[in-house]
Amino acid sequence: xxxxxxxxxEPAASGGTSDPYDVPVDRAPLRLAFGWLLVGAPLVYGIIxxxxxxxxxxx
Amino acid sequence: MNWLDRSRSLxxxxxxxxxxxxxxxxxxxxxxxxxxxxxxxxxxxxHFDVSQTAIGVIFSIAIVMLGLSAAxxxxxxxxxxxxxxxxxxxxxxxxxxLVGAAGIFTGQLWLVYLxxxxxxxxxxxxxxxxxxxxxxxxxxxxxxxxxxxxxxxxGGGALIASPLSTALLKTFDGFDPAVDGANWIASGDAVGxxxxxxxxxxxxxxxxxxxxIRVPAPGWKPRGWxxxxxxxxxxxxxxxxxxxxxxKTRQFWLLWTVLFLNVTAGIGILEQASPxxxxxFRAENGVSTxxxxxxxxxxxxxxxxxxxxxxxxxxxxxxxxxxxxxxxxLGAGAVFYVVLAFFGGGSMLLFVAMAVLIISFYGxxxxxxxxxxxxxxxxxxxxxxxxxxxxxxxxxxxxxPLIVNGLLDAQGKxxxxxxxxxxxxxxxxVALLVIGFVASTLVKPVDAKFHEPELEPAATAMKGA
Numbered sequence: 001x002x003x004x005x006x007x008x009x010e011p012a013a014s015g016g017t018s019d020p021y022d023v024p025v026d027r028a029p030l031r032l033a034f035g036w037l038l039v040g041a042p043l044v045y046g047i048i049x050x051x052x053x054x055x056x057x058x059x
Numbered sequence: 060m061n062w063l064d065r066s067r068s069l070x071x072x073x074x075x076x077x078x079x080x081x082x083x084x085x086x087x088x089x090x091x092x093x094x095x096x097x098x099x100x101x102x103x104x105x106h107f108d109v110s111q112t113a114i115g116v117i118f119s120i121a122i123v124m125l126g127l128s129a130a131x132x133x134x135x136x137x138x139x140x141x142x143x144x145x146x147x148x149x150x151x152x153x154x155x156x157l158v159g160a161a162g163i164f165t166g167q168l169w170l171v172y173l174x175x176x177x178x179x180x181x182x183x184x185x186x187x188x189x190x191x192x193x194x195x196x197x198x199x200x201x202x203x204x205x206x207x208x209x210x211x212x213x214g215g216g217a218l219i220a221s222p223l224s225t226a227l228l229k230t231f232d233g234f235d236p237a238v239d240g241a242n243w244i245a246s247g248d249a250v251g252x253x254x255x256x257x258x259x260x261x262x263x264x265x266x267x268x269x270x271x272i273r274v275p276a277p278g279w280k281p282r283g284w285x286x287x288x289x290x291x292x293x294x295x296x297x298x299x300x301x302x303x304x305x306x307k308t309r310q311f312w313l314l315w316t317v318l319f320l321n322v323t324a325g326i327g328i329l330e331q332a333s334p335x336x337x338x339x340f341r342a343e344n345g346v347s348t349x350x351x352x353x354x355x356x357x358x359x360x361x362x363x364x365x366x367x368x369x370x371x372x373x374x375x376x377x378x379x380x381x382x383x384x385x386x387x388x389l390g391a392g393a394v395f396y397v398v399l400a401f402f403g404g405g406s407m408l409l410f411v412a413m414a415v416l417i418i419s420f421y422g423x424x425x426x427x428x429x430x431x432x433x434x435x436x437x438x439x440x441x442x443x444x445x446x447x448x449x450x451x452x453x454x455x456x457x458x459x460p461l462i463v464n465g466l467l468d469a470q471g472k473x474x475x476x477x478x479x480x481x482x483x484x485x486x487x488x489v490a491l492l493v494i495g496f497v498a499s500t501l502v503k504p505v506d507a508k509f510h511e512p513e514l515e516p517a518a519t520a521m522k523g524a
Contacts, residue, residue: 025282026073031271035081038267039088039212046218050359053352 063269065140070273076197076281078271083190083209085268086145089261090152090186091216093121093179094362098224099250106247107168117176119456124180126453129188133446134302136185141193141272148186149265155179156258163251175254187213187449190268191429192442196275199438200284202430203381207373210426214366218359220257227253294382294502298510299437305444310435310505313498318428319451319458320495321388324396325421326459327488328414329365331467332358336414339404339478360411361418368419373426381431385499388420393492400485404478425452435505462487 061067096118103114136144155178162170190209198205228234231249245253280286286297305311328335333354337347349357376384395413403410428448433441463484470480 024073026075028075028078031078032075035078035085035267035271038264039081039084042088042219042223043212043215046215046220046222047363049222050218050356050363053356054360054363055356 063143063146065142065274068140068142068273070275070279072276074273074275076275079190079194079197079273080205080208082268082271083194084212085264085271086148086186086190087209087212088216088219089265090148090183091213092220092257092261093118093125093183094214094217095220095224098221099228099245099253102228102245102247102250103163103171105244106163106250107166109168113168117171120172120176121180121183122456123453124177125183125187126450126456128181128184129446129449130184131446132181132185133188133443134440136188136446137192137302137440137442140274141189142269144185144189145265145272146269148182148189149262149269151178151182152186152265153182153258153262155182156254156261160251160254160258163247163254166247184446184449186265188442188446190272191445192433192438193272193274195429195433195441196438198281199286200281201374201377202433203376203427204370204374206429207370207426210373210429211366211369211422213425214362214369214422218362218366221359221362224253224257227256293504294380295434296437296504296510298507299439300435300444300505300509301511302440302443302447304509304511305432305436305440306447308505308509310502311444311448313502314428314431314435315448315451316498317385317389317495317502318424318448319455320491320498321385321392321421321424322452322455323459323462324392324488324491324495325418325424326455327396327463327484328417329361329421330460330463332361332414335481336410338476338481339410340407341477357411357414360415364415364418365422368422369426372419372423373430376423376427376430381427381434382499382502384423384427385431385502386496388424389492389496389499392417392420393489393496396485396489396492400482400489435502439511 100111100114103117104111107113132144155174155176158174158178159171160174162168162172162174191206194205194209195202228245228249231252232239232243232245234243300308333351336354336357337349337351340348342348372384372388395417399410399413399417403413429441429445432444432448436444466484466487467476467480470476470483
């Protein structure tokens with residue numbers, strides 16, 4: 001885990017807990033951005049390309 | 060290859076669950092290419108010098124293999140975990156393209172059947188179900204939205220593959236608009252290179268999903284989510300049913316019938332979308348007022364409706380309930396088909412709106428199914444049960460075109476008919492949806508005798524995901 005990702009942790013819940021999985025969520029912004037960009041960019045390209053043809057339907 | 064094991068893909072504490080949907084989408088966007096085969100269909104017909112049916116068989120084999128591999132490999136996928144199964148899916152899907160390319164380059168159609176159809180079809184089935192149960196375990200608070208996101212990718216895959224394939228084919232063929240014109244058809248060599256390129260690209264993108272998929276730790280649940288609340292809904296079980304027992308229940312076969320009829324009815328429009336809109340709108344001299352290019356735009360709009368419906372309706376099912384949303388798909392779908400049959404020819408806007416809504420219900424039916432299965436059978440083997448349910452898709456893929464083409468053949472040739480010629484087929488779709496609606500109303504909670512005794516709620520909390 002990168003330093004930047006560690007810094008992006010949400011503040012810990014107050015009061016502590018005995019549950020080992022109730023820990024702050026690692027937001028991992030770089031991995032999150034890369035992942036959504038990888039799938040989002042082609043999808044947006046596909047939608048825009050398709051919509052550009054759809055306009056002719058109502059002309 | 061130990062890194063593929065389920066134990067090696069266990070998420071560490073604090074893992075961000077929003078990293079999982081892109082990993083799942085990476086797989087579904089790639090295998091969704093299966094809906095974009097029409098891009099190179101004419102090129103393959105010319106290259107192999109065979110009939111449309113002979114090339115259509117490639118897609119049919121792939122869809123049949125999707126259903127069979129999902130059904131027979133579902134339990135293995137559940138046992139092996141999402142990482143290993145997604146990797147296997149990537150290998151099958153990628154190598155299916157490579158074997159298909161070999162068939163195109165050497166002029167052997169049977170190799171394309173074997174490659175894209177058989178091998179690729181296995182990749183389709185395993186890839187389709189691989190991330191679904193994992194997503195539901197990460198999003199127990201919004202399972203419909205989670206599966207809607209992934210399965211939306213299958214609908215969206217064609218939106219990407221279609222323009223991407225066209226652009227690649229033009230590049231490989233050195234397309235010149237001034238020379239080649241509007242009736243240009245790609246060469247077989249270009250399609251072979253396209254298969255090679257897509258096989259490599261899809262394999263790499265799917266590997267991103269393989270590397271980033273994680274299963275939640277035992278007992279994990281979203282912060283602030285109270286899982287005891289689900290007890291208040293009769294149609295949502297906290298018990299678990301095995302895949303072997305699930306297929307012995309009435310609920311499984313009612314859902315199978317519902318999915319089969321919903322998909323069959325959707326295919327009624329998808330199969331004939333392009334000639335249908337041209338036939339519905341004709342001038343007094345009999346010439347269609349809708350050009351082929353505009354009809355292609357309509358097909359594109361249906362693809363967007365299919366994709367959007369998968370996400371929107373499945374997400375909505377988290378709020379209004381699975382049973383009610385299926386009643387909407389089937390009940391409202393039947394009404395929209397009636398409107399389309401009797402009033403669709405009077406208004407382009409009405410025609411397009413009805414068709415897009417019907418297709419959005421078609422997509423919604425696919426995307427909501429895993430969450431419905433989770434509600435009825437629990438998460439224990441929901442991926443395997445989902446795989447068995449997908450045989451309804453394969454069956455509809457055969458029955459739908461047979462019904463539609465059979466009825467339309469009796470009326471004339473699509474592309475040369477009028478709106479009235481479509482009334483029998485559209486009303487047949489209404490009948491199918493009404494039967495599906497009745498089947499949907501009969502779905503009740505699963506009898507406790509099918510529950511896994513060692514996986515009752517208290518024990519499950521310890522076993523976790």
